[in-house]
Amino acid sequence: MDRKGLSKEEVAAILKEKGLKVTIQRVLVLKTLSACEDQHLTAEEIYELVKVEYPEIGLATVYRTIQLLLELNLIDRINLDDGFARYEIGTFNKGKARHHHHHLICLKCGKVASFEDDLLEGLEQKIQESTGFVVSDHEVKLYGCCKECGGNLLEKCSTTK
Amino acid sequence: MDRKGLSKEEVAAILKEKGLKVTIQRVLVLKTLSACEDQHLTAEEIYELVKVEYPEIGLATVYRTIQLLLELNLIDRINLDDGFARYEIGTFNKGKARHHHHHLICLKCGKVASFEDDLLEGLEQKIQESTGFVVSDHEVKLYGCCKECGGNLLEKCSTTK
DNA sequence: GTCCATGCAAATGATTTGCAGTATC
């Protein structure tokens, strides 16, 4: 649990910098998201993880904290159409308009990998010229079959999200 | 309401071809989606539209029909993160793996425009080479500001979804 | 000490489901 990600002190500093009151609950939620930055956690999962260190926390607080962190652009919301919203820590890109992560979703095992790339720079330009729509951000989901599943969609394997 | 899209007969033929029992409710749901192909309707909106022609229909039937049409790949689900799932008639591309529509979402007026394009052909190749992930489909959302809103995100205007 | 944040329980709201009646094939 304490293997990687930001320390409590670093997380507290971020909250303070954003003008937020620093509470144990907020620190732990953000620290958990930071430690699990490759995991796309649901609110319920965050709740369970934080409870390990601080069993008194309520689920409603987790939801309220998530809401707050979203508004501050500290975290991103992802929707994998399985009935849960999922969250991951933001990219902290300096200055520029916020960019979401992009995701590779394996249709066989359900695994989700993130990747970071300004894939669509040329496209945004093209769209703007042809439609007048000015693109400020994009979100991309790629569906297919991961290496471990062998690129073959016909077999079955276990699910990890 | 009867302006464009498929006729009842055409819709009935599609259902029959898929091996489904042809009922008034199914015909009207699919016909409505076809008539509003540029509108990204919610289940509730479909319900209201079908009720005009067939007031006895129940909301549960609309949901069950949508589910069915999704499984048959006749329609696509889109999520604009506003708490509703939205639906649009599929692209009917012959043979090939299914491709979602892509969407331009105006952050100012909320308008959503669709566009169809194999934007990411090169990228899919690149990803496959570097990660072993075989991409079979992609979904892209572009956020920004539409022509009518003047590409300036600071003003306000009415919302149409 | 003030005011905001929290925990609990109750409310909300989109979507799903059970069941008895009804329509399609």
Next chain:
DNA sequence: GATACTGCAAATCATTTGCATGGAC
């Protein structure tokens, strides 16, 4: 005529909210 589909009402379940208490500054 058998079976699958429908409508209604009740159930579900993620998320939100009201309110009294507790904690951060």
